[in-house]
Amino acid sequence: xxxxxxxxxRHLISHKDITKDKPIIEMPAPxxxxxxxxxxxxxxxxxxxxxxxxxxxxxxxxRRKSMDVPLYATxxxxxxxxxKRMHASRRPQNHIVIENDHKDTFVPIVDTSNVDExxxxxxxxxxxxxxxxxxGGSGFPTYMKYTKTDNIDTILINGVECEPYxxxxxxxxxxxxxxxxxxxxxxxxxxxxxxxxxAIKEGKVELQKILEREVFNHPNIDIAxxxxxxxxxxxxxxxxxxxxxxxxxxxxxxxxxVNNATTAIALSYGLREGKPVTHRxxxxxxxxxxPCNVHVRVGTPVHDILEYCDIHDEGDFYLISGGPMMxxxxxxxxxxxxSYMNAITIKRVPEDESAPCMRCGYCTLHCPQNLxxxxxxxxxxxxxxxxxxxxxxxxxxxCGFCSFICPSRIxxxxxxxxxKRRLQIEARKQQTAQKRRESxxxxxxx
Amino acid sequence: MNYLIKPASPSYKxxxxxxxxxxxxxxxLYVLAVYAVGFQLFVFGWQRALRVLAIFVLxxxxxxATEVIWGRMHESDFQKIMEKQFPLITPIxxxxxxxxxxxxxxxxxxxxxxxxxxxLVYGGFGQNIFNPALVGRVIIHLSFPTAMKPTVMIxxxxxxxPASALASANWFYNHGYVFNVMDIVxxxxxxxxxxxxxxxxxxxxxxxxxxQIYDLRLSLSFLGTVAVIALFMGLVMGVNxxxxxxxxxxxxxxxxxxxxxxxxxxxxxxxxxxxxxxGIGMGFMTMLIRTKxxxxxxxxxxxxIFNMLVxxxxxxxxxxxxxxxxxxxxxxxxxxxxxxxxxxxxxxxxEPVAAFSMIGGVLS
Ligand code: SF4
Ligand code: SF4
Numbered sequence: 124x125x126x127x128x129x130x131x132x133r134h135l136i137s138h139k140d141i142t143k144d145k146p147i148i149e150m151p152a153p154x155x156x157x158x159x160x161x162x163x164x165x166x167x168x169x170x171x172x173x174x175x176x177x178x179x180x181x182x183x184x185x186r187r188k189s190m191d192v193p194l195y196a197t198x199x200x201x202x203x204x205x206x207k208r209m210h211a212s213r214r215p216q217n218h219i220v221i222e223n224d225h226k227d228t229f230v231p232i233v234d235t236s237n238v239d240e241x242x243x244x245x246x247x248x249x250x251x252x253x254x255x256x257x258x259g260g261s262g263f264p265t266y267m268k269y270t271k272t273d274n275i276d277t278i279l280i281n282g283v284e285c286e287p288y289x290x291x292x293x294x295x296x297x298x299x300x301x302x303x304x305x306x307x308x309x310x311x312x313x314x315x316x317x318x319x320x321x322a323i324k325e326g327k328v329e330l331q332k333i334l335e336r337e338v339f340n341h342p343n344i345d346i347a348x349x350x351x352x353x354x355x356x357x358x359x360x361x362x363x364x365x366x367x368x369x370x371x372x373x374x375x376x377x378x379x380x381v382n383n384a385t386t387a388i389a390l391s392y393g394l395r396e397g398k399p400v401t402h403r404x405x406x407x408x409x410x411x412x413x414p415c416n417v418h419v420r421v422g423t424p425v426h427d428i429l430e431y432c433d434i435h436d437e438g439d440f441y442l443i444s445g446g447p448m449m450x451x452x453x454x455x456x457x458x459x460x461x462s463y464m465n466a467i468t469i470k471r472v473p474e475d476e477s478a479p480c481m482r483c484g485y486c487t488l489h490c491p492q493n494l495x496x497x498x499x500x501x502x503x504x505x506x507x508x509x510x511x512x513x514x515x516x517x518x519x520x521x522c523g524f525c526s527f528i529c530p531s532r533i534x535x536x537x538x539x540x541x542x543k544r545r546l547q548i549e550a551r552k553q554q555t556a557q558k559r560r561e562s563x564x565x566x567x568x569x
Numbered sequence: 570m571n572y573l574i575k576p577a578s579p580s581y582k583x584x585x586x587x588x589x590x591x592x593x594x595x596x597x598l599y600v601l602a603v604y605a606v607g608f609q610l611f612v613f614g615w616q617r618a619l620r621v622l623a624i625f626v627l628x629x630x631x632x633x634a635t636e637v638i639w640g641r642m643h644e645s646d647f648q649k650i651m652e653k654q655f656p657l658i659t660p661i662x663x664x665x666x667x668x669x670x671x672x673x674x675x676x677x678x679x680x681x682x683x684x685x686x687x688x689l690v691y692g693g694f695g696q697n698i699f700n701p702a703l704v705g706r707v708i709i710h711l712s713f714p715t716a717m718k719p720t721v722m723i724x725x726x727x728x729x730x731p732a733s734a735l736a737s738a739n740w741f742y743n744h745g746y747v748f749n750v751m752d753i754v755x756x757x758x759x760x761x762x763x764x765x766x767x768x769x770x771x772x773x774x775x776x777x778x779x780x781q782i783y784d785l786r787l788s789l790s791f792l793g794t795v796a797v798i799a800l801f802m803g804l805v806m807g808v809n810x811x812x813x814x815x816x817x818x819x820x821x822x823x824x825x826x827x828x829x830x831x832x833x834x835x836x837x838x839x840x841x842x843x844x845x846x847x848g849i850g851m852g853f854m855t856m857l858i859r860t861k862x863x864x865x866x867x868x869x870x871x872x873x874i875f876n877m878l879v880x881x882x883x884x885x886x887x888x889x890x891x892x893x894x895x896x897x898x899x900x901x902x903x904x905x906x907x908x909x910x911x912x913x914x915x916x917x918x919x920e921p922v923a924a925f926s927m928i929g930g931v932l933s
Binding site for chain 1: 570571572573574575576577578579580581582583584585586587588589590652653693694695696783784786834835836837838839840841842844845883886887888889890891892894897898
């Protein structure tokens, strides 16, 4: 709480209890799965299989051109082909369709021999082969964080999960504690880091006990208990809280790599057993009668999951891929679960309750980036790009806090996204104008 | 299930809405109104109490009627008005600033002006530039100067209120000042309705700020600036600085103004830094008007003037609020210091022009 900077963080009513201790629903793999050719925002993939090919679990079916991220089949069966369908990012994307033969034959994706003895470089190459993508929701290739590790001394495991409703990380950490620590140790070896920290929120008593029991066996690993506030799961805020370090662009500037807890667990299983991420725990929650955590095959359409979990509520809903704060709402349930999707949130559509902005400044007080959302909103309404640039719209992290906090129920975050897009379009226009001018100059010269 | 699409995240909102905030604010104001009426009953008798009650009721009814008629003309039903325009707040705040002796027709006229010219013509709640209650109050103050002059009874004699008496004493406390400080704090002399309930206002304001109904930054920097200036003014002029400060804080509806009018979010800057600087500015302006213009309504006028300057203050705080923090803190301290020095120079009777000509005379 700063006199001039505001609160930045705040406790949210988290609704996690409704799924936290429920038994996990095991969902059998569907007859067809769809592997999206998407990695974070990128979609530049080489497809390595063709229709009719037989694949096993672990057969490489595609590979991202830039950054080298492999995609693996998550069931065994026959490739049907590619299909363009709606993706969780709200754009139609290519998916590879595989007909499941329900045999689950498996080929290891990496060499799993002497993991504990092999060199750092070897481990890094293996990690790259597993094709992990940040499983907290970003989908950023994990190995990218380990390409330059000269000054890294700490690996911070993010088990905070600050979005309301989601409990999949929590439950996974509880069930796979050994793998969590193992994954962290492997990460520390790859980065040659001396310290490991696992950060979880206060109030998760049971998980805390389990972790504290395990941490005795690992002298250089610490548990950090952080406040139950939003947006604690945001890298910058987590590092600021746990280590009191500030950085400009990337956490590596202060010698830290942050990875999601589920990523660490997946890394352990990948390196030890040669498994790609075939399953994923997904929290299906929100304003529905029977919320649950369900263990599904990566590539399962959400429609099948909702059918299997028997979710049929009456009324108008928002279907959100991810948590209610940052997740996008989708028109229908045809999109599929990718390895980095941790939740489906189904929120009832509220009646319109918006009131005029009363300039209360709550949004400014709470913005974790210390922006002034209300002023950005007004500048956007006036289409004043100069003012928008001065207000530093670009550094907004889309956390959704300003809309959440606004007592007048204004979609402040929406305006800010619009403002960002306006600036991008403007920049692109200027670029093309510049190019045209240059080419004209050249023509004149020649 | 039927899925709708929501253009932007998030789909999760906190519980408290603007109308909850306004409801709590209204409850706070009503508590104060009840106290004010009760106070009049015990100190001045039932006739005066009824009169004050009537002022509150008349102001509210007039204001409500104005809103409803305007709503009819613009196809907005009663419920919508209550939920989005919050018509009950303005008349109560307005009524508080009136002297208990205000004729009823002026009360109604002012309430109408406040609602119509202060709020509706700008497009309703959230759009207004000036604090609506103040618009009404100042217009009637300027139109009916004699009827609006508050008087109090001392020993059976009609006399000026503590505020106007202090005004005629050039706004600092000296031995000629007949009013007892403790009585001013308690409000036993009367005057404007607000001046009778200093302590309850503080209590209600603290409760509301604990409930996070509004940001205390602005109110406290406003009051703090006035306090600092009054303290140093007392030192410079050789009167008891603490008493001087207490009187300045309690009179002229300053506390009510700082907590319930100046801090109205619609007419203040949105950033924390802007709010604090804004409060300092209003404190300075209040003291300037008090000392230089000899005008008991310094608080009201200075709030109105600063309402106009909101875009300017918004312009000072560009970009992110966590940049240049040290520079911003220094600026705030410097602003208070500068305000204090200017006021002290003014009250000590130091004439810059005379001083310059003196220096000029010496030099030649
Ligand atoms: S929180 Fe909402 S009402 Fe308050 S200033 Fe921001 S946009 Fe306006
Ligand atoms: S969405 Fe952007 S502007 Fe809004 S609170 Fe988050 S960072 Fe700030």
